[in-house]
Amino acid sequence: MSASDVSPTAPGSDVLDSPMQGVWPPTPAMLASPVDPDLSRAQAKRLRKAWETPRGWRHVTAVNNTHVGKWYAMTALAFMLGAGVLALLMRIQLAVPENGFLDSDRFNQFFTMHGSAMMFLFAVPMFEAISILLLPALLGTRDMPFPRLSAYGYWCFLIGGIFVLGSVLFDAAPSSGWFMYPPLATESEGIGADIWLLGLSFIEVASIAAAVELIVGVIKCRPPGMRINLMPLYAWYVLVVGGMILFAFPPLIAGDFLFELQRSLDWPFFDPDRGGDPLLWQHLFWIFGHPEVYIIFLPSIAIAAMVVPTAARVPIAGYSWIVLSAVGTGFLSFGLWVHHMFTTGLPALSLGFFSAASEAVVIPTGVQIFAFLATLMVGRARMILPMLWIAGAVAIFTAGGLTGVMVALAPFDWQVHDTYFIVAHLHYTLFGGMVFPVIGGVYYFFPVIKKKKLSERLGRWSFWLCFTGFNICFLPMHLTGLLGMPRRVYTYQADLGWNALNLVSTVGAFVLALGILVFVWDLVRPKRHEPHTPRNPWGAGTLEWTHDVPDEPWGVRSVPYITSRYPLWDQPELLARMDAGRFYLPDAPEGLRETMITSAVDAVPLHVARLSGPGWSPLVAALFTGGAFILPTFKIYTPAVICGLLAIAAILFWLWTATARIPEKPFKDGGLGLRLPTYVSGPKAPGWWAVFITMLGDATGFASLVFGMFFYWTARPDFPPPDSPHADPVLSGIAALLFGAAWAATRLARGLNAAGLIGAARGSLLAGPLLALAGCGALIAAILHLAPQTHVYPAMVWALVIWTVSHVLCGAIMQGYCLARSLAGRMTAQYDADLWNTTLFWHFLLATCLIGTAMVALIPRAM
Amino acid sequence: MAQRHRSLWHMIIAPVIWALHFLAVYCFSAIVCAKAAPFGWAQGGVLAMTAVALALIFWQAVLAWRQWDFLDDGDHVHERPTATSRREFLGHAGLLLAIVSFIAVTFVTLPVLFVGDCR
């Protein structure tokens, strides 16, 4: 492979000029020719060896998606049960008036923790867990593109979740509600709010990591031939939801960042006395919060989109329409944010925009439901158990949607705002849109996951208990709300007419809980003595049902060539050929874990990726990252910094040893007469895409801070204060120039390196970090005279500078990393993926730096 | 044109226009109202932005309609493993998204017409 092979290609211009050699697409004769059984057995043995899972206590180093996904899902389920116990305790307290079971502070902690845990520790992670677990199977691929990243994300989630949820046991939990409105939360005593902010930021970072991985998985890891119009609908939803996580979470992280600065350093972002404004938090929270509702509920539609065609035994009706509605909802849901702030006194005009957007989102949502109904009507539908759960979900969700339309009409909202009507609406949407479909999905996919079936009888018991219990619990709450009972009260007086309704709700809650327990028992009860499931028990048509029974570690025996949306229905020889190793990558002669990377739109084979295997580094990195986030809640700063540095070291070690390894040969035989490169860099490489996508999210976080600056300018007449000093213009200008030079050094290094001028490239990579650090120094010097505690304006300037400088430090580390790789011979003129990724990072960083310095030094002068 | 036929990005141009329009309208009217300029400015500016956005989306819809090529073969399922099927699928989905975006942009503009001032 020569350097010119890796010519830059804009993202989206699908790489069709791939340097693969040989036959594409495979001819029918090639596909039909049998594989020698002895050869096939020998291949299978080598493959099994390469994918072997570590045993014993080393099992925790496993990174395979089937293991990490299982742990992830079970952990999210455990957190859900924990949050459910809190809900039951609350219901006991509310069962009778003037009850003394919980005091007011406990109750506040409980509802805050219940809401936060359900949203952040269950709903979103559950989607990611199930997707990590199933996506490779749905796509007929071996594993996720970055197995160690999934493992890292999982360990972060586990540590952060235990920390956040555990605080409830020590009476130290946050208590200001799951959206933490200031000033309540900025001034609250104790460490509860810090636990919320830091613990959940930590988990959000892990969520974003998983989203990046899932997006890259869908775009680059589809089996050869699976063009974008053949992709299973679930994958479309993963793409959309991943994208939404990418744009919705960063504003919240930016908000957390400001919030924590206020709590620990007393910078007045939300303090009106010093120019701040609590509304900024509400904006940032709900820019996240409303898409969040759809982030939670789209994956369930995705599950339904897999179950419905199987139940109806016909292909889904209106594939393009469903794609439309998924993508459309993904976009429009971002227009809904102020919807939640109807009663906060925003100008009527901007409220109008959001009311309008709330209504527009109904169109795509309706389309999805109609497509499913159409499919069921065309086919010969069977009420298989998963379908029962989906049907229940649709019933509940529709009811929730109707009350939602009522809430979206601004005048009605003033009536029921903050009453139990909202609590009822919220749970109808969440149970119908998330809990029921997910349980249905578990019943459906369980044979793929465990190679056993769940019990039909227990499943039906569980369904009916949940369904009736749910309605007994939450239906009366609409009425309780209309009768005026406010949410978030720990008790009420006996003479308000709410007694009977509340008692009924409590009884319903326990019936519901019993139903959930039946399901959980079914899930975890030992099944050792039960027979294995048939391979395709539901008669489905998609690739996950080519799984091996009993279990094999390799994902798929060979990566198939796909020509249909329902390969198992339309490609009759597919299964036998996959098993025989007729398709791609049937062997692991080098003993390495490999998977196929294909082009984004047409799934043309591009590259054989070597995946990272089991290792300690993700676990160690997660432990130290946890320390860096968790210790500051207890105001322990020095060890936190040390943890942060160790986390960086662990991540560098992991990257150094396990990524962009120079292959032993540039091309290898991929099967079916195809020779593929074993190393690619730039836009052909999954790693490049991961950086690109991560940086989109990062840019969103930065944009949120910039938004904050403009927000204060429009919301406050005295921003920036007329007599306030500004950043030093000369020093800021110098900083901008230095950052520009550091960027140029990186870009230049890539060109020089590719041209074989290794020495010059190294010089450039040495100059880069020095210039970058000098730039940081100049930028900090430019604002050193501003006192962030006095007013929100200097505080905002400082926040922007902290953000910029910390990113530049990352950029400098990456430059140094490339230099070290080059010196160690792990990066050469040909094998330069690290440098490509670093340059991409710096492209984004340059924009951050220039906008950042302009926001600090130029714009405020013009305001 | 060939580029468009195999690009996911082109499929989502219309909703991206919606998003940009939404942001522009929201920021613009917030600024006009906060800085106490006459409300007519807000109305005029928003309507102008809407006109531009709608024109762009309409143009995207036309391109997508041509790419879909429905009248040619009446195909609206696009389930075949061919470049044509993929091209038509991306066109079809792009067209539907353009329609939804068109409606959404209109919805977002309506309040400006009905609300008389910033309040």
Ligand code: HEM
């Ligand atoms: C066993 C089932 C459940 C019961 C009995 C239940 C009950 C409750 C109760 C009593 C409240 C507090 C209302 C108040 O005092 O204002 C509440 C709030 C809430 N619940 Fe649930 N819930 C259940 C399941 C769920 C699930 C599965 C989710 C999400 C996936 C969820 C999300 C929420 C949220 C976000 C809040 C708002 C918290 C806040 O006000 O800050 N709940 N729930």
